[in-house]
Amino acid sequence: MGLDLLVRGGYLVRPEGVARADIGVLDGKIAMIEPQIDGPARMLIEATGRYVFPGLIDVHVHFNEPGRTHWEGFASGSAALAAGGGTLFCDMPLNSHPPVLTRREFDDKLGAARAHSHTDFALWGGLTPDNLEHLGELAEAGVMGFKAFMANSGISEFRAADDATLYEGMRLAARLGLPVAVHAENDTLTAHLTRQIRSKGGASARDYLASRPVFTELEAIQRALLLAQETGCRLHLVHISSGSGVVLAYEAKARGVDVSLETCPHYLAFSEEDLERLGAVLKCAPPVRAREEQELLWNGVLAGKVDLIASDHSPSSPDLKEGNDLFAAWGGISGVQSTLPVLLSEGHWARGLSLETISRMTSCHPAQRFGFAQKGQVAVGFDADLALVDLEAEFTLNQDELFYRHPQSPYLGRRFKGRVVHTLVRGQTVFAEGKLHPELRGQLVRPQVRREFGGSGRIAE
Numbered sequence: 154m155g156l157d158l159l160v161r162g163g164y165l166v167r168p169e170g171v172a173r174a175d176i177g178v179l180d181g182k183i184a185m186i187e188p189q190i191d192g193p194a195r196m197l198i199e200a201t202g203r204y205v206f207p208g209l210i211d212v213h214v215h216f217n218e219p220g221r222t223h224w225e226g227f228a229s230g231s232a233a234l235a236a237g238g239g240t241l242f243c244d245m246p247l248n249s250h251p252p253v254l255t256r257r258e259f260d261d262k263l264g265a266a267r268a269h270s271h272t273d274f275a276l277w278g279g280l281t282p283d284n285l286e287h288l289g290e291l292a293e294a295g296v297m298g299f300k301a302f303m304a305n306s307g308i309s310e311f312r313a314a315d316d317a318t319l320y321e322g323m324r325l326a327a328r329l330g331l332p333v334a335v336h337a338e339n340d341t342l343t344a345h346l347t348r349q350i351r352s353k354g355g356a357s358a359r360d361y362l363a364s365r366p367v368f369t370e371l372e373a374i375q376r377a378l379l380l381a382q383e384t385g386c387r388l389h390l391v392h393i394s395s396g397s398g399v400v401l402a403y404e405a406k407a408r409g410v411d412v413s414l415e416t417c418p419h420y421l422a423f424s425e426e427d428l429e430r431l432g433a434v435l436k437c438a439p440p441v442r443a444r445e446e447q448e449l450l451w452n453g454v455l456a457g458k459v460d461l462i463a464s465d466h467s468p469s470s471p472d473l474k475e476g477n478d479l480f481a482a483w484g485g486i487s488g489v490q491s492t493l494p495v496l497l498s499e500g501h502w503a504r505g506l507s508l509e510t511i512s513r514m515t516s517c518h519p520a521q522r523f524g525f526a527q528k529g530q531v532a533v534g535f536d537a538d539l540a541l542v543d544l545e546a547e548f549t550l551n552q553d554e555l556f557y558r559h560p561q562s563p564y565l566g567r568r569f570k571g572r573v574v575h576t577l578v579r580g581q582t583v584f585a586e587g588k589l590h591p592e593l594r595g596q597l598v599r600p601q602v603r604r605e606f607g608g609s610g611r612i613a614e
């Protein structure tokens with residue numbers, strides 16, 4: 154058989170373990186995996202000594218196109234994703250403008266993504282008090298699920314979901330067979346604490362942290378879990394920031410609640426002291442936590458209790474990150490390019506986290522949870538979405554390596570061990586040796602809404 158591509162000699166990172174093998178690619182799919190493939194192939198990638206991960210699936214990014222493309226955009230966002238080994242991103246319904254609350258807004262975003270994205274993509278729809286009657290048309294259009302904020306989103310045109318909206322939205326989503334992703338922070342309490350602290354002139358990192366303590370996250374997680382249990386909705390908890398949050402959500406999951414747990418690299422890489430040191434570039438909501446919570450979060454990751462890790466890449470224009478008032482600065486971190494380096498450095502090298510567990514959280518579980526049937530594994534029949542990694546390479550992240558529209562990131566100047574050297578989407582190179590290959594145009598990946606992706610919520614090991 155004539156192959157399009159042969160990836161030779163790499164250590165394949167697969168759910169069952171890491172082993173050396175060749176990969177044969179035909180028509181964008183993995184056609185064969187054998188200890189040795191002799192070809193012929195039109196193209197050869199020599200991967201000896203490299204680790205071949207399934208391309209990362211980042212289920213939580215804000216690329217902000219259309220409408221706030223001056224903050225990021227699909228072209229620069231997907232380029233950064235690819236430079237970090239990512240092959241599929243899932244764009245949130247905000248901070249693009251208008252947000253994706255109707256079919257028409259979905260179609261507008263789809264057009265922009267098809268025109269500009271260098272990788273494949275999926276799209277979230279919104280769930281707000283304004284669009285309950287549009288969830289059905291969004292499902293038909295192909296959203297992977299619905300995103301709701303229990304607290305202020307930072308974007309006035311994307312309103313927080315009150316309990317009634319969340320309840321009705323989850324009932325509808327359950328019927329449509331789609332998950333609801335929830336930003337879990339208690340709005341009443343965070344708003345109250347913010348007012349109290351602001352009235353005394355509070356503006357520092359410590360003041361900001363005090364306005365969103367861990368219990369305000371726990372209360373919202375608890376409420377979201379109850380509503381999911383009551384409605385039978387598949388719940389996805391985005392960016393759990395605290396170890397306590399993971400413990401709480403995992404208990405519910407163990408009881409049978411259909412919930413998946415997401416955390417972000419920045420909650421693993423940073424703690425409160427770093428916010429004091431770095432300022433607005435590390436501002437996010439929920440905020441980075443105290444060291445003890447950070448270690449408890451690592452324990453959850455190491456114990457396999459966290460289903461998946463996503464970047465919550467949420468950049469802004471640089472002016473919104475200026476000044477000394479932490480409350481006034483934009484809340485959101487630029488990190489889509491750094492997920493794998495963080496997990497390899499802080500997880501694999503520093504804490505013994507296995508490569509298989511890393512790739513389960515960044516590829517396999519995201520694909521299984523959201524029904525991306527062709528994605529997420531280095532296995533025959535799957536799309537040839539691959540990230541080649543030099544596990545031993547050490548580097549300091551410099552501004553000129555960032556593909557973001559605005560090259561700011563809390564990871565600048567940080568030392569990493571483990572570097573992405575080559576990324577392929579459906580067998581086509583999109584990133585290699587530090588350079589973007591901009592030829593490929595990304596495709597929309599629709600979720601397979603089928604029983605095996607709904608139901609028990611169990612994620613296969």
Ligand SMILES: NC(=O)N[C@H]1NC(=O)NC1=O
Binds near residue numbers: 247248306308438
């Ligand atoms: N609107 C928006 O991107 N909000 C995100 N930023 C952040 O730090 N947390 C979020 O939910």
Ligand SMILES: [Zn+2]
Binds near residue numbers: 213214245
């Ligand atoms: Zn987000």
